[in-house]
Structure formats: structure tokens, C-alpha cells
Amino acid sequence: MQSSAERIARIAGHLYPPSSQMEETSLLRRSGCRAKGGTPGFKVAILGAAGGIGQPLAMLMKMNPLVSVLHLYDVVNTPGVTADLSHMNTGAVVRGFLGQAQLDDALTGMDLVIIPAGVPRKPGMTRDDLFNINAGIVRTLCEGVTRRCPNAIVNLISNPVNSTVPIAAEVFKKAGTYNPRKLLGVTTLDVVRANTFVAEVLGLEPRDVNVPVVGGHAGVTILPLLSQANPPSSFTREEVTYLTNRIQNGGTEVVEAKAGTGSATLSMAYAAAQFADACLRGLRGDAGIVECSYVASQVTELPFFASRVRLGRGGVEEILPLGPLNEYERYPLLKTFLLTCQYVYWQIINWDIHMSLTMNHLSCINTLNFRSNASMILKLTK
Numbered sequence: 524m525q526s527s528a529e530r531i532a533r534i535a536g537h538l539y540p541p542s543s544q545m546e547e548t549s550l551l552r553r554s555g556c557r558a559k560g561g562t563p564g565f566k567v568a569i570l571g572a573a574g575g576i577g578q579p580l581a582m583l584m585k586m587n588p589l590v591s592v593l594h595l596y597d598v599v600n601t602p603g604v605t606a607d608l609s610h611m612n613t614g615a616v617v618r619g620f621l622g623q624a625q626l627d628d629a630l631t632g633m634d635l636v637i638i639p640a641g642v643p644r645k646p647g648m649t650r651d652d653l654f655n656i657n658a659g660i661v662r663t664l665c666e667g668v669t670r671r672c673p674n675a676i677v678n679l680i681s682n683p684v685n686s687t688v689p690i691a692a693e694v695f696k697k698a699g700t701y702n703p704r705k706l707l708g709v710t711t712l713d714v715v716r717a718n719t720f721v722a723e724v725l726g727l728e729p730r731d732v733n734v735p736v737v738g739g740h741a742g743v744t745i746l747p748l749l750s751q752a753n754p755p756s757s758f759t760r761e762e763v764t765y766l767t768n769r770i771q772n773g774g775t776e777v778v779e780a781k782a783g784t785g786s787a788t789l790s791m792a793y794a795a796a797q798f799a800d801a802c803l804r805g806l807r808g809d810a811g812i813v814e815c816s817y818v819a820s821q822v823t824e825l826p827f828f829a830s831r832v833r834l835g836r837g838g839v840e841e842i843l844p845l846g847p848l849n850e851y852e853r854y855p856l857l858k859t860f861l862l863t864c865q866y867v868y869w870q871i872i873n874w875d876i877h878m879s880l881t882m883n884h885l886s887c888i889n890t891l892n893f894r895s896n897a898s899m900i901l902k903l904t905k
């Protein structure tokens with residue numbers, strides 16, 4: 524006969540990490556539990572799960588039938604979020620992990636790791652202003668990935684995505700676990716916004732619209748390819764200007780409306796859940812899964828670039844060509860983009876010197892490339 528304390532501890536066991544130390548020393552063992560796990564599916568961890576994005580994203584992933592185990596990690600508040608979500612009658616088993624001592628347990632055996640951990644911006648800030656603090660957070664979390672799930676797909680949300688993705692790549696390279704096909708910067712919100720705003724202008728149902736958004740994820744580096752919108756549509760010059768500005772400044776629009784309390788969280792959670800679902804369907808072997816993402820790329824001379832990628836069992840199976848760009852898309856936007864990239868990479872190099880992380884070929888060689896490319900484009904477009 525179990526005591527009531529033992530029964531309660533057993534029922535609550537899924538709220539806590541399955542670390543061997545806890546299993547042995549506490550009443551929270553799950554061995555007596557009849558339910559040995561959720562439905563068959565993938566193991567997903569969310570790092571930064573108690574935050575503005577993390578909580579609704581955790582809820583959406585708990586609702587995803589492809590997820591069997593959902594690990595929620597944060598430095599604060601995960602027990603409450605975990606208890607709350609674990610009452611939802613969907614198949615995924617939810618476990619909470621609190622503080623850096625539990626990071627490795629949170630990551631052990633994961634198929635997909637989603638990272639929205641970090642500081643959001645306030646009005647007047649750019650995403651780049653978040654670099655110093657968020658780069659350090661991303662580095663620590665990615666070091667955990669190298670130790671416990673080096674083969675997992677990583678979806679990186681923390682800003683500035685243009686720089687945190689290269690930082691993550693360097694962490695993985697240093698550990699010898701880098702697989703460029705499995706490191707994906709999440710730019711889905713740019714596509715979600717593009718689809719919404721284009722649908723408004725054209726009077727269409729937003730879910731029927733698909734606009735590729737390429738480049739990066741900050742201001743002018745966000746390049747909506749309106750000429751490739753699906754369904755095929757023509758826009759006036761004014762509409763192109765309005766839509767491009769609105770899509771590029773969508774993040775700032777939300778930051779200003781939230782007036783100091785954060786940046787996009789609900790639309791971001793929606794976008795991240797959509798992207799994570801695409802990654803999981805790819806892992807399952809579904810055909811024809813195509814999403815935009817900021818990845819290591821040879822589409823341009825830049826080492827990282829957001830464009831349409833085909834997802835599969837190995838992560839990014841193929842990076843699709845950019846397709847024909849019109850004059851409006853090609854020159855003015857690319858020019859500003861390259862100049863911005865130059866700045867971003869100088870920032871990373873400075874950080875590197877500061878943090879003494881080895882940045883091997885990424886740093887100097889590519890910065891030189893950006894500079895020569897940027898000046899070449901400037902000449903071309905004068």
C-alpha cells in the first residue's frame with residue numbers, strides 16, 4: 524500500500540526533472556506510475572519556457588500531436604508553468620527544469636530544442652542592443668546542447684537572430700558537434716506578418732497567402748519578396764513601399780505599442796509553433812516541407828542568410844534558390860542589407876575578443892568579403 528504522500532508525490536513526479544539524484548533521494552519517483560510516457564512522438568525542449576514567448580509556445584507545443592515529451596527549462600518559474608500545462612488532456616508528457624544545474628537534464632535526448640531565452644527590447648532600442656546579454660545566454664544554452672543532444676535540431680529565436688545564430692554555430696564548432704543543417708534561426712514571424720499585411724491589402728484570407736521573406740531578421744535586413752507572393756499578385760509602387768516598411772518594422776510596431784513591457788510574444792509563439800511543427804514533420808519524413816529560415820547558406824556570399832529551405836529527416840535538406848528578384852528587391856534592399864551585415868559581424872568579432880571564443884574563419888575572412896561585396900554593390904547601384 525502506498526501512503527497518500529507517496530501517491531501525491533508519484534502523480535506530481537512529471538513536474539520534476541528525471542535526474543538520477545532526484546529519482547534516488549526523493550519521493551518523486553515515477554516508477555509506480557501506470558502511464559509510462561506519452562504517445563509516440565518527438566522529444567522537444569523549450570529553453571526560456573517561462574517567458575512571454577515561452578509560455579504560449581509551450582502551450583502550443585503541448586497541443587501538438589507530434590510531441591510525446593515536452594521539457595520546459597528556464598531560470599525562473601518553470602514549476603508553475605509546468606503544473607499548469609500538465610493538466611491539459613493532450614498526449615505530451617510535460618516536465619519542468621529550473622536553473623542552470625538542471626539544464627543538462629532538460630536537454631538529454633531531445634530531438635528538437637527551441638530557444639526563446641533572453642531579453643526583449645524596449646522602445647528606442649534596436650535588436651542589436653540585446654546582443655551582449657543574449658549572446659552570453661545563447662552560448663551557455665548551446666553548450667548544454669553540445670553535451671546532451673548534439674544531434675538535435677535547434678530553433679533559435681533569441682535576438683538579434685542575425686548574430687545569435689553565428690554565435691551558436693561557433694559554440695557547436697568549438698565542441699566539434701556543428702551540423703549546419705540542424706541550426707535554424709526562426710524568421711517565421713516575418714513571413715506571418717507579410718502574409719497578414721499582404722492579405723489585408725489584397726482582401727484575401729491570410730492563410731491563403733504565402734510571401735517568402737529572405738535576408739535576416741532586423742529592420743532593413745528583412746527582405747519580403749512581394750514579386751514571389753502566392754497567389755501571384757501585382758502591387759502598385761505605393762503598396763510595395765507600404766508593405767515593405769510595415770513588414771520590416773513589424774517588431775518595432777509591437778515594441779512601441781507594448782510601451783516598455785516587451786516585444787511580440789503571442790504572434791511569435793504562433794510563428795515558432797508553426798516552424799517547430801514543420802521541423803517535426805520533416806523529421807518524421809513528410810515530403811515537401813518548405814519554410815523560410817536563417818541558416819548557413821551559399822545562396823549569397825554571406826555565410827548566413829534567410830531563404831526558403833526544404834526540411835526533412837536531417838534538418839535542412841535543401842536551400843532553395845532565391846528565384847527571380849525584381850529591381851526593387853535586388854538593389855536598394857541588398858545594398859542596405861550588406862552594410863548591416865558588416866556591422867553585425869564587427870559586433871560579433873568585438874564580442875569574440877571580449878569573450879575569447881574562437882571565431883576561426885567566420886570572423887575576419889567573411890567580414891572582408893562583406894566589405895568588398897558592400898562596396899561592389901554600392902558601385903553597382905550608384
Ligand SMILES: NC(=O)C1=CN([C@@H]2O[C@H](COP(=O)(O)OP(=O)(O)OC[C@H]3O[C@@H](n4cnc5c(N)ncnc54)[C@H](O)[C@@H]3O)[C@@H](O)[C@H]2O)C=CC1
Binds near residue numbers: 577657684710713791
Ligand atoms: N526571432 C523572432 O522573430 C523574435 C525574437 N524575439 C526574441 O525572443 C527573446 C525572448 O523574448 P520574450 O519571451 O518576450 O522575453 P521574456 O523576458 O518575456 O522571456 C525570456 C525568458 O528567458 C528566460 N531566461 C533568461 N536568461 C535565461 C537563461 N540563461 N536560461 C534560460 N532562460 C533564460 C527568462 O527568465 C524569461 O523567462 C528576446 O530576445 C526577443 O527579442 C522576440 C520576438 C520575435
Ligand SMILES: O=C([O-])CC(=O)C(=O)O
Binds near residue numbers: 643644650682773
Ligand atoms: O522586434 C523585436 O524586438 C522582436 C522581434 O524580433 C519581432 O517582433 O520581430
